Amino acid sequence: MAHKISVTGCATSSIQDYGKYLAFDMEEKGSPNAPKGIPFKSNAITYTVVVSQKQFNKLNISQEEFSQRRFLIQGEPCLDIPFEQCTGEIGVIxxxxxxxxxKGKEKKQPKQTPKKGARAKKREETNPQEESKPQQEKKPLLIPKGTKDWMSLGEIKVPETFPQFTPGMAKQKAVEESIEKNGTVDKPIIINPDTHELVDSYSRYFVAKKKNLDRVPVHY
Structure with missing residues (x-):
């Protein structure tokens, strides 16, 4: 079984380019203390690492950047590296x-520029009717027969007796259809001209408020 060597750290020498392979030195420091009873301690060892050009290219970094990075080298010891190329104490293939x-340092990710038209496309997906809005003609507001004036819902005072019941669904539906078709309620809401108090047509007031109408036709 072949001997295995693992070396971690930064290159301690410049990279030597030999064409098909590169060589550089790395140093592993020894432990400061040996096990109890052993009077010796381990020393720092310099390794000359030989890496193929293909392996180095996969790192996707320049030779100048290489010396500033930390690496884990897994390899096998070698005694056949030429003396002039193996400047360390042990050669490693x-x-x-x-x-x-x-740790704590995130790898930089390349900035991604949005594709042209992506924002517009997203807007269309979230609201497909938005583009067609400018083309839609605004429906004219029809004035119901008997209208004396227009008032905001906030100006109309509703007696306590009216909110005690809810208008029937059939009546609500008829008023809602009028709002959809004509832009307002089907008939004016009857109020007291002096106090602006609601006299009749609570169902129309109820639906108008539910539909958030700005103002409604009134009669007195």
């Missing part, structure tokens, strides 16, 4: 090289 990300 790199089988796998992996960059070690610093």
């Amino acid at each position: 790199c089988m796998q090289i992996q960059e070690i990300e610093e």
Whole structure:
């Protein structure tokens, strides 16, 4: 079984380019304390790592950036590296090289520019009728017969007796259809001209308020 060596850290020398492969030095520091009873301690060892050009290219970084990054090297020891190329104490043939990300430091992601027209497309998906709104003609507001004036709902005072009952669904539907078709209630709401108090037509007032009409026709 082949010997395995794992080395972590940064390159301690410049990269030497030998065409099909590159070589650089890495240093592993020893432990400050040895197990109890052993009078020696481990020393720092310098490794000369040989990595193929293909492996290095997969890192997608320049040789200048390489010395500033930390890596995990997994490889096998080698005694056949030429003396002039192996400046470290032990030669290592790199089988796998992996960059070690610093903790708490996020890897930069390339900025993604939105495609042209993406915002407009999203707006169309969320509200497909928005584009057709300017083309729709606004329906003219029809004035019901008997209208004396127009008033906002806030100006009309409703006696306490009216809210005690809810208008029938059939009546509500008829008023709603008039609002959809004509833009207002089918008949004017009857009020007291002096006090602006509701006298009759509570069902129309009820639906107009539910539909959030700005103003309604009144009669007195």
